[in-house]
Amino acid sequence: MRGGNMKLSSEQQEIIERIGVFFERKGHQPILGRIMGLLLVLEEAEATFDEIQEYLSVSKSAVSNALTLLQSQNKVEYTTKPGERKRYFRLKVRNWRNDMQEDMQGIFRINALLKDVMATRSASNMEFNRCIQDFQQFIEFMKVEMPKLIEKYDRLHNS
Amino acid sequence: MRGGNMKLSSEQQEIIERIGVFFERKGHQPILGRIMGLLLVLEEAEATFDEIQEYLSVSKSAVSNALTLLQSQNKVEYTTKPGERKRYFRLKVRNWRNDMQEDMQGIFRINALLKDVMATRSASNMEFNRCIQDFQQFIEFMKVEMPKLIEKYDRLHNS
DNA sequence: ATTTTGGTTCTCTTTTTTATGAACTAACAA
DNA sequence: TTGTTAGTTCATAAAAAAGAGAACCAAAAT
Known part of the structure; x- marks a missing residue:
């Protein structure tokens, strides 16, 4: 998966956590903010379902629910790539x-x-x-x- | 206590609840918002510890903790009246x-x-x-x- | 001195939130 | 057909938040 390098720098991890608490304090549940943080911090600015799962080490259901919510809140969307079934999730920064x-x-x-x-x-x-x-x-x-x-x-x- | 009439109109109660959820959604705990609502709705715009307890029918500890918090957040203050030990809590609307x-x-x-x-x-x-x-x-x-x-x-x- | 008033603090229960893991599904692949 | 991929859903466990109630305490009243 994506070059096989699934490691985040400790800098990146720290920012993800900070963004996490920022959104948590806004009344959202913890993983929502971390997913947003992750998508901000990744160079590609997008990630697949299982990349998110692996980067944040949370369960599939947690990712699924969080993504559903984020999409319903218009914070996240996904694109697909030709010949691939995976969804590439990204922030709707606009x-x-x-x-x-x-x-x-x-x-x-x-x-x-x-x-x-x-x-x-x-x-x-x-x-x-x-x-x-x-x-x-x-x-x-x-x-x-x-x-x-x-x-x-x-x-x-x-x- | 204060004329003995401790009843809120259903209108008042409804507003208190609405103000309650407004503050709850801002990330505060439920009673905080209800206390604010109560102090907004009362003609006197103030209430003693046990009036608050009775109007909202919550425990002493809940009132105590909530008031401590609200005061630490600069949302509530109290005054005393000469010859009385009770505290009169009110919103710091200013x-x-x-x-x-x-x-x-x-x-x-x-x-x-x-x-x-x-x-x-x-x-x-x-x-x-x-x-x-x-x-x-x-x-x-x-x-x-x-x-x-x-x-x-x-x-x-x-x- | 002891009782009462006006609260505070502590412990424990109830409720709510958050997340897990297993079972399930739909689409495609072999 | 059987298997695989990419998720979803459901039942429940774990953890955190909210609140109750009793014990407690300090100041004032009797």
Whole structure:
């Protein structure tokens, strides 16, 4: 398999683990992050099912479930090569900017909850209410300005 | 205790649960989010240890640990009232804008990892490398522009 | 001095998550 | 037909997280 050299440098292993914990802390399960790390670190930027299994030394089922999940989350895709049945899995890096924007939108989703909170609150504690409203206003502002910022970036770089 | 009416409306309960899952999905443990929800929903915007226990019907230890954690995360603080030993716990709403900024910085932290990834990669797969670099550039841009945006907000509102 | 209040800490159970390994399947190969 | 490759699915084990409850402790009240 692929030149027979299945060894990762300790540098690479370390980065894989770090990327692993990064995604773990985002609420994903451990192997997901490690697979992403692996696919980032490999020169080819892709790997087959059993390469992933061997590099990370995890079970087939773990790999299978993780890949299914990553694909359903649009983080990974696969290509095939003519005459081969194996799938070559790789990161959908092009989606990452989008993912990041979604992550930011996710942060802002507290706003919908706060709106409902405010709907249940009376006017009896205006000091507190005012605090919440200020925060909401800030979120609103960011929610409006963020897309503009992204447009600006695209104008500067991709146009 | 506090007028003796320890009942939350079903509306309030529902919001507490929703806020609960919101924070749970951010990687926090369930009661943390529910306590935050409770403190958002109560008219007084504060509650004593045993009010929290009773409203949420959880154990003393759960409340104690959760409050300790929330305080260590700067999400909750307490005040006392003259002649009373009880602590009145409340949200540090004023910190939320800051928390949100930190959450956004957290999203950007992938950049440091990508920097280390790139340091290990050779020039052999430029197509992939380019993708990563583009993404990094985008993050850099956001990291620079975000503080400016916040300044802008402050200029418009708080000055 | 001893009781009560307001919590904290420790141990243990329950629940949830994560991963394993074996059995299974679908497609192709000999 | 029988075997092989490339995975998937299922039952379950192992490990981690969450929470309960009792014992505990320090400050204040009686």
